[in-house]
Amino acid sequence: xxxxxxxxxxxxxxxxxxxxxxxxxxxxxxxxxxxxxxxxxxxxxxxxxxxxxxxxxxxxxxxxxxxxxxxxxxxxxxxxxxxxxxxxxxxxxxxxxxxxxxxxxxxxxxxxxxxxxxxxxxxxxxxxxxxxxxxxxxxxxxxxxxxxxxxxxxxxxxxxxxxxxxxxxxxxxxxxxxxxxxxxxxxxxxxxxxxxxxxxxxxxxxxxxxxxxxxxxxxxxxxxxxxxxxxxxxxxxxxxxxxxxxxxxxxxxxxxxxxxxxxxxxxxxxxxxxxxxxxxxxxxxxxxxxxxxxxxxxxxxxxxxxxxxxxxxxxxxxxxxxxxxxxxxxxxxxxxxxxxxxxxxxxxxxxxxxxxxxxxxxxxxxxxxxxxxxxxxxxxxxxxxxxxxxxxxxxxxxxxxxxxxxxxxxxxxxxxxxxxxxxxxxxxxxxxxxxxxxxxxxxxxxxxxxxxxxxxxxxxxxxxxxxxxxxxxxxxxxxxxxxxxxxxxxxxxxxxxxxxxxxxxxxxxxxxxxxxxxxxxxxxxxxxxxxxxxxxxxxxxxxxxxxxxxxxxxxxxxxxxxxxxxxxxxxxxxxxxxxxxxxxxxxxxxxxxxxxxxxxxxxxxxxxxxxxxxxxxxxxxxxxxxxxxxxxxxxxxxxxxxxxxxxxxxxxxxxxxxxxxxxxxxxxxxxxxxxxxxxxxxxxxxxxxxxxxxxxxxxxxxxxxxxxxxxxxxxxxxxxxxxxxxxxxxxxxxxxxxxxxxxxx
Numbered sequence: 001x002x003x004x005x006x007x008x009x010x011x012x013x014x015x016x017x018x019x020x021x022x023x024x025x026x027x028x029x030x031x032x033x034x035x036x037x038x039x040x041x042x043x044x045x046x047x048x049x050x051x052x053x054x055x056x057x058x059x060x061x062x063x064x065x066x067x068x069x070x071x072x073x074x075x076x077x078x079x080x081x082x083x084x085x086x087x088x089x090x091x092x093x094x095x096x097x098x099x100x101x102x103x104x105x106x107x108x109x110x111x112x113x114x115x116x117x118x119x120x121x122x123x124x125x126x127x128x129x130x131x132x133x134x135x136x137x138x139x140x141x142x143x144x145x146x147x148x149x150x151x152x153x154x155x156x157x158x159x160x161x162x163x164x165x166x167x168x169x170x171x172x173x174x175x176x177x178x179x180x181x182x183x184x185x186x187x188x189x190x191x192x193x194x195x196x197x198x199x200x201x202x203x204x205x206x207x208x209x210x211x212x213x214x215x216x217x218x219x220x221x222x223x224x225x226x227x228x229x230x231x232x233x234x235x236x237x238x239x240x241x242x243x244x245x246x247x248x249x250x251x252x253x254x255x256x257x258x259x260x261x262x263x264x265x266x267x268x269x270x271x272x273x274x275x276x277x278x279x280x281x282x283x284x285x286x287x288x289x290x291x292x293x294x295x296x297x298x299x300x301x302x303x304x305x306x307x308x309x310x311x312x313x314x315x316x317x318x319x320x321x322x323x324x325x326x327x328x329x330x331x332x333x334x335x336x337x338x339x340x341x342x343x344x345x346x347x348x349x350x351x352x353x354x355x356x357x358x359x360x361x362x363x364x365x366x367x368x369x370x371x372x373x374x375x376x377x378x379x380x381x382x383x384x385x386x387x388x389x390x391x392x393x394x395x396x397x398x399x400x401x402x403x404x405x406x407x408x409x410x411x412x413x414x415x416x417x418x419x420x421x422x423x424x425x426x427x428x429x430x431x432x433x434x435x436x437x438x439x440x441x442x443x444x445x446x447x448x449x450x451x452x453x454x455x456x457x458x459x460x461x462x463x464x465x466x467x468x469x470x471x472x473x474x475x476x477x478x479x480x481x482x483x484x485x486x487x488x489x490x491x492x493x494x495x496x497x498x499x500x501x502x503x504x505x506x507x508x509x510x511x512x513x514x515x516x517x518x519x520x521x522x523x524x525x526x527x528x529x530x531x532x533x534x535x536x537x538x539x540x541x542x543x544x545x546x547x548x549x550x551x552x553x554x555x556x557x558x559x560x561x562x563x564x565x566x567x568x569x570x571x572x573x574x575x576x577x578x579x580x581x582x583x584x585x586x587x588x589x590x591x592x593x594x595x596x597x598x599x600x601x602x603x604x605x606x607x608x609x610x611x612x613x614x615x616x617x618x619x620x621x622x623x624x625x626x627x628x629x630x631x632x633x634x635x636x637x638x639x640x641x642x643x644x645x646x647x648x649x650x651x652x653x654x655x656x657x658x659x660x661x662x663x664x665x666x667x668x669x670x671x672x673x674x675x676x677x678x679x680x681x682x683x684x685x686x687x688x689x690x691x692x693x694x695x696x697x698x699x700x701x702x703x704x705x706x707x708x709x710x711x712x713x714x715x716x717x718x719x720x721x722x723x724x725x726x727x728x729x730x731x732x733x734x735x736x737x738x739x740x741x742x743x744x745x
Contacts, residue, residue: 031154032161033101038062039094045203047165049101050158051080057186057200059086061155063093064102066142066397068424068431069658070714071651073233076151078647082225083159083218084166086199087186093233095421098399104141106150141398143432143542145615145712148647152710157214164215169205170197220645229650234423246395246422249383251451255288257443258307259456261296261464264677265537266322269297273316284314291446293439295464300443304455324537325677332674333368336472336491336534340366345489345530347512351519352526355485359478363565365558367475368739369550371672372468372543373687378425379461382436383453384444389416392440395424397432401503405434409441428662429542433466434503462687463679466502466541467672469493471516471550475558483562485526490554492516492547493540494533502539516547520555521584521613522577538674544662548614548719553667553740556610556723560730570727571597571609583705584611587640588620590703595622595638601732604628605635608727610720617643617711618703621660623696623724627732630744634664634725636697643711646702652713653700659717660698665689667722671741 033049040046043055050062061077073093081091096102163183170188171178174196181188187198220227237243262268269292274281283290286306291298297317301307382394390410396402399419407414424431436454443452456464471492478485494513500506512531520527543549563573571592578585588611597607604627611620622638639656646652669688673680681687726737729744737743 031101032158033099037099037101038096043203045206047162047206048158049096049099050155051084051162053162053166053199053203053206055200055203057090057198058092059084059090059186059199060092060094062096062102064096064140065104065147065151066395066421066424066427066431067234068142068395068397068427070147070655071232071234071648072142072147074230075148075647075651076155077233078225078230079148079151079155080159080162082223083156084163085183085185088225088230090186090199091233098140098403098419102140104139104146104150106146107139107141107144139398140400141432142427143397143429145617145714145716147712147714149616149710149712152645153217156217160215160217161212164212165206165209166199166202168209169202173197173202173205226647227645227649230648232651238423243423245378245425246381246383246393247378247425247455249393249422249453251383251385251393253449254383254451254453255300255302255447256304256307257291257298257300257440257452257454258304258311259293259296259298259439259454259460260311260317261460262319262322263463264319264322264325265327265539267325268295268320270318270320272297272318275314275316284310287314288450289443289446290315291443293442294435296439298439298443298454300447300452304453308457322537322677327537327677328675329370329673332470332536333472336470339491339532339534340472340474340489343491343532343534346510346533347517347529347531349517349519349529350527352524354526354528355478355480357480359480359484361479361565363477363479363561365475365561365736365738367473367554367557369471369553370670370740371470371538371540372549372666372670373462373465373672373681374426374428374430374468374543375462375684375687375689376424376426376428376430379458380430380436380456381454382440383451384437384440385451386410386441386444386448388448389418390441390444391418391420392437393420393422394437394440395422395427395431396437397424397427397429401432401434402437404504406437406441409438410445428544429546430465432499432503432542435466458684459682462672462681462683465672466495466498466539468543468546468549469495469513469540470538471554473551473554475554475561477558477562477565479565483525483566485528486524486562487528487530488554489530489532490516490551491532491534492550493536493538495540495542495546497533498540499542513547515545515614516551518548518551518613521581521611522559522574523580524577537677544659545614545715545718548612548715549663549666549722550740552610552612552614552719553722553726556612556720557726557736557738560608560723560727561736569598574609574611583642583707584613584618586705587611587618587642587703590640590701591620591622591638594640594699594701595624595636597622602626604732606728606731606733608724608729608731610723610727612716612719614716614719615712615714616709617641617713617716619656619716619720621720621724623721623728625725625728625732627729627744632668632725632729632742632744633694634668634696634728636699637664637721637724638699638701639717639720640701640703641713641716642703642705642707643713643716644707644709649702652702655713656700656717657698659715660721661690661695663718663721664696664725666741667725668741
């Protein structure tokens with residue numbers, strides 16, 4: 001492997017980490033935070049920065065990550081409750097204040113240039129240093145399937161210390177020595193079982209107790225909550241309509257803004273003129289202000305509908321075109337094809353030894369994946385109020401970045417900006433962006449003292465997204481008495497490069513997306529990757545599973561083609577290549593076994609298999625499809641996942657099913673195309689998704705390999721579904737589909 005870039009990155013991380021450790025966190029105990037940190041109210045007592053108790057016997061857990069349907073409120077609360085010996089029915093969650101204690105360290109560690117199974121002193125040192133650097137940076141963010149991985153130790157430690165403090169408080173209150181007390185079922189009890197005090201009765205008795213060295217955490221054999229399905233804490237409020245999403249925010253005197261963006265990428269408002277019969281035309285009743293926002297125009301009114309209609313019928317906007325106003329998809333694909341043939345790679349990686357002599361046979365295939373939109377069910381929105389200071393209510397994946405962007409837009413210091421994170425009606429990486437926050441701030445500055453809620457229409461959402469990159473890959477395999485070499489060249493923009501520029505003004509590095517170039521798990525005799533990163537006007541961003549979402553399609557489909565060339569069964573061929581990867585192999589075999597791999601199917605039906613390791617987890621899926629009259633139906637999907645220790649198996653299964661449906665929607669329907677410098681699609685009429693009636697039957701099997709490392713579950717279910725379906729189509733029809741979305745006609 002060429003180590004130049006890796007060495008530079010690791011060296012930089014190590015250097016920054018050593019600087020950070022000189023004045024920041026020395027161990028996990030320092031992530032506890034002061035007991036007054038967590039918004040302690042009358043009738044409550046803070047036990048540390050992550051947990052407090054109330055006189056009504058509630059155990060209240062700080063959850064500093066965005067709940068967007070993935071179950072983080074439940075999973076993180078379970079970590080504290082397990083060690084604290086709380087009853088699940090007494091647990092509540094609250095958002096903590098913005099503070100470095102709640103930083104996401106794992107999201108930085110996850111960006112290091114190592115595959116999940118790499119070990120050694122360099123890897124260990126880089127992880128350690130990235131953890132220290134994470135403490136210095138203090139970024140609160142939800143993404144990369146890192147939430148539980150980051151919280152596993154600090155939140156369990158917080159629960160264990162909370163338990164010990166309650167034991168000490170109960171000893172002071174009752175006169176019974178601590179050694180004679182235990183915590184169980186939400187109360188402190190004598191070791192013979194008698195209740196000494198409920199947790200809520202100790203609110204007034206913990207204030208003078210000092211913190212201690214964290215006690216040992218429970219071994220897995222003693223878990224009572226972790227590893228078992230627990231009811232979701234976020235569901236009751238959603239069922240009765242009490243949950244507050246960003247779109248639900250209502251403040252006194254609130255106004256509403258609709259936005260119209262420049263049709264071409266990078267375009268902006270050149271001017272606008274009001275329509276109307278009056279001379280000169282004036283704003284109609286209900287329209288309070290017209291504001292030029294970054295890349296577009298906002299109308300602010302007493303209702304969103306009035307503002308939207310005004311943009312349709314009440315104003316003429318003159319647009320200044322972006323840099324490529326005539327760009328279309330066909331032109332862009334030709335550009336990528338040229339780069340694939342001639343461009344110098346931004347990254348070259350090799351594994352194994354190149355053969356001394358050219359092989360005798362060659363197999364080549366080119367794969368394509370289009371731009372994709374995120375389309376979360378809740379449209380993009382943000383509510384902002386400027387009163388000298390700035391306050392925002394927003395469904396977002398990083399309040400740290402929202403605060404930074406809002407402060408810069410308003411010309412304020414960050415301490416004068418408050419961000420309230422609501423429930424998210426879907427995130428998928430889109431709500432890590434700060435564009436809507438900037439628009440809301442621009443409107444609020446024009447109307448001080450009045451809250452303004454910016455809300456995008458679905459058409460604006462689809463036409464002005466930060467898209468999953470389109471990508472092109474050419475695979476070449478050579479053979480000489482078996483497989484000799486595997487070489488891939490791929491072209492695709494880098495979301496990380498663009499996101500850094502957009503969000504915080506970081507200079508671009510021109511490097512490929514890290515998880516689009518991860519090493520394959522298969523034992524190829526020789527593997528070479530060349531990754532090309534093109535410039536482009538189309539904005540790209542993080543999309544559920546990021547680079548894995550298209551590279552899994554490229555890799556796993558071509559693996560089937562190699563198997564066919566060698567006249568081997570695709571499952572058996574993978575087993576051979578995974579002989580040295582027992583975790584991967586167990587996941588693959590579980591999926592195949594549970595799907596009935598090899599059992600006969602009716603004519604026109606087929607099974608396809610795919611495996612992908614991502615975000616610390618390993619997922620294999622088998623898709624069963626039926627093809628009739630050029631109609632493709634995915635009948636069932638069997639999924640196996642090894643994510644290491646499981647916090648809540650119900651959440652794991654739900655996230656696998658969610659990832660399958662999201663990925664299947666993209667595989668069957670997802671395609672953003674360009675014409676005259678603009679996106680052609682506008683709504684679900686031409687950017688469809690899998691509907692309930694068409695969803696496949698799904699079975700999820702959690703594989704216990706005994707691994708101690710935690711993996712994520714929010715994203716790993718998405719990458720394998722497209723190649724599994726494409727491989728199944730070949731099994732059913734003999735037709736190889738190498739472009740997404742998968743079309744038979």
